[in-house]
Amino acid sequence: MSDASIAERATDAPSAALRAVPRSGWHVATVAAVRRETPNASRLELDVDGWPGNAAGQHLDVRLTAPDGYTATRSYSIASSGPSSRVTLAVDKLPDGEVSPYLVDEVRAGDMLEVHGPLGAFFVWAPDQHRSLGPVRPVQLIAGGSGVVPLFAIAHAHAVAEDLTPFRMLYSVRTPDDIYFADELQALAAASDAFRLDLVYTRRTPDGWPTPAGRVMRDALAAAVIPAADHPLVYVCGSTGFVEQVASWLIELGHDARSIRTERYGGT
């Protein structure tokens, strides 16, 4: 290979999706603010020393160390994106958790945490990543409970970029009190025709809601997601059971498995 061709190759730009994913590392984060997000979750604003920014949809790992040296590490999706070293998390409290009860109930502004990230280049979205792959394809986001966190980051990045790709979010949540980023999501839906929000309540609906509370079923899924004929890219995040049920129905409804990106957080 000649020097000239090496130079040409060296200047080849990587794809937008990869360019948007900075190198990960361990960082010290200072809690800048914490507030209740839902009755069972808190929103944390972290100032992360040396944070290189992150793409929409990425996660980070939080490591807690006990006085005796015992450590526990857990993954949390990031609700924010872009070059800022201010990172937003929204953490759901697991009843028997080792890390989440501390993050939800105990942590205070000024506390410091060890974080590892940004992590993951698979469950991400960048404004120009689909344009480079041919015709623009609409994007369907499907969230179960706290699985909305990375999908909120994606929807917000879509709005900030003033991207006109049609987006639709289906968000399954127990009750109106359990909606994460409730005001922000309503504002995104009100601000742009390119973002549509569909809520499904599984335990209790608001007064006057047209459908009774209940899980998302196959027919409701078919009615509320962009049809397979429009070839949407689909992102699904939630508990393992939710994600696997939704993904299998999507395939039955004709969606291409390669066009469905999933992230399971375990749970029940």
Next chain:
Amino acid sequence: MQHVDGNALAGPLAEFFTFDVTIATARCNGCGTVAELARAMVYQSGPGTVVRCSSCDAVLATLVEADDRAWIGFSGMSAIEVPRV
């Protein structure tokens, strides 16, 4: 314990690899399926992490970590494709 998926490998394996392994694609030795590691099933427990093929459930990889070292096995995969950045 409920399994998760290959997205959860991003942090643990970033300790040892300079690229994001979750967007690397690998061929399962069991059934021949080629998929991103993010699409694999991941079982985490006290002793370590087992990565299984989402199509045939064969073991693709294992990860065991101790304080001062780690053991990483890729016993069930071949032909790993890594995007250059």
